[in-house]
Amino acid sequence: MDLYNIFDDDEDDVQIYEFIQFGLPRQVYERNNYFNVLDDVAFRKRFRLSKDCVLDVLRLIDNHLEYPYDSNNCISPINQLLTCLRFYSTGGHLQMVADFAGMHVSSVSRIIRRVTEAIARLYDIFICLPENENEIKKTQQNFFEIAGFLENRKAYYSINTQVVCDASLKIMNVVARWPGSSHDATIFNHSAIHAAFERNTYRNCLLLGDSGYPCKSYLLTPLLNPATPSEHRYNESHIRTRNTVERLFGVLKRRFSILAYGSRLKTNTTLSVIVAASVLHNIAIGANDVEAPPLPEELNEHVLEQLIMNGHIPHINPEINEPVGAGRMLRQQFINEYFANL
Known part of the structure; x- marks a missing residue:
């Protein structure tokens, strides 16, 4: 009987020997050129930004994504950016994004972190408070036109x-x-914007917060139990104006689903994703690449009207929602002097 010889001409045996001797062959992934092959509509549907907007972002972060060499099938900056945007837009598993991009999952993980950090570095350029009196007045006027509330901007936490x-x-x-x-x-109490308002950096300006916050001279909250017509008008104006940020979250979560479905990344990377998504949102607004999704289901117009009619305010925290002191007094003075005359 002949002994089994691994060097027989049998093709399967030869392949097994090669695997043992040399290891598995290196896998070369075929990557699709989505930027060129997709039309504008299909591209925006998959990456949530227009091609022009993506190019604007790429110009700003290209130097952080470029490899120092052009060998070993390195991933181009545009493919890195699109891979990260695909992850933002779907909130899916890394393996799904890897299959879509034609990459190994470990490469996708490193790319998401690299691109996210590069975009987050743009924070100071694209996310800032008004810097001069004209900008402050313009912001105040835009909010006033929503529901007649005198303020410069609103906040939701x-x-x-x-x-x-x-x-x-x-x-x-x-x-x-x-x-x-x-x-x-x-x-809020540990934020830079709190310190700025405490220093009176933004004179004659207001923030709007929900009823889980103490009322301050610059941070107005809604009334829990409005009684007079002027108090009802104040609450209605407050809710309608503060609804702006609810719509913002609706736009953000619809554009970048990772913010709606949750992240499986490390905590530090997830926090950077939030900042990066905010930067991309502002870049999109600046490029007029704006979506208009419906209000979140829990804050549609019908529900909003019912909240106003019933005098009920969402996000109530009964432990601190009825503030005392100077803030409460200023709020009542504000209601009496302004909303009583509307």
Whole structure:
């Protein structure tokens, strides 16, 4: 009987020997050129930004994504950016994004972190509060036209992320570093925007917050039990104006589904994703690449009307929602002097 010889001409045996001797052959992925092969509509559907807007972003971060060599099938900056945007837009598993992009999942993980950090570095360029008197007055006027509320901008605070936006849904300030167990008021009290208002940097300007916040001279909250016509008008105006940031979150979550479905990334990378998504949102607004999704289901017009009619305010925290002191007195004075005369 002949002994089994691994060197027999049998093709399968030869391949097994090669695997043992040399290891698995290197896998070369075929990458699709989505930027060129997709039309504008199909491209925007998959990456949530127009081609022009993506090119604008690429010009700003290209130097952070370029490899120092052009060998070993390195991934181009545009493919890195599109891979990251695909992850933002779907919120799917890394393996799904890897299959879509034609890459190994480990490459996708590194790319998402690299691109996210590069975009987040643009924060100071694209996310800022008004810098001069003209900008402040313009922001105040835009909010006044919503529901007649005299202010310069409004704020809404959710879980571990504090956001301030203007009337056009442009993000003006983001704080994304606190754990979900942190109270909203704690986040605000330790934020730079709180310090700025305490220093009276923005004179004659107001923030609007929900009823989970203490009322201050510059931060007005809704009334829990409005009694007079002027108090009802104040609450109605407050709710309609503060709804701006609710619509902002609706736009953000529809554009970048990772913000709606949750992230499987490391905590630090996830916080950078929030900032990066905010930067991309503002770039899109600046490029007039704006979506107009419907209001979130829990805040549609019908529900909003019912809240106003019933005098009920969402996000009530009964422990601190009826503030005392100077803030409450100023709020009542504001109602009596302005809303009583409407």
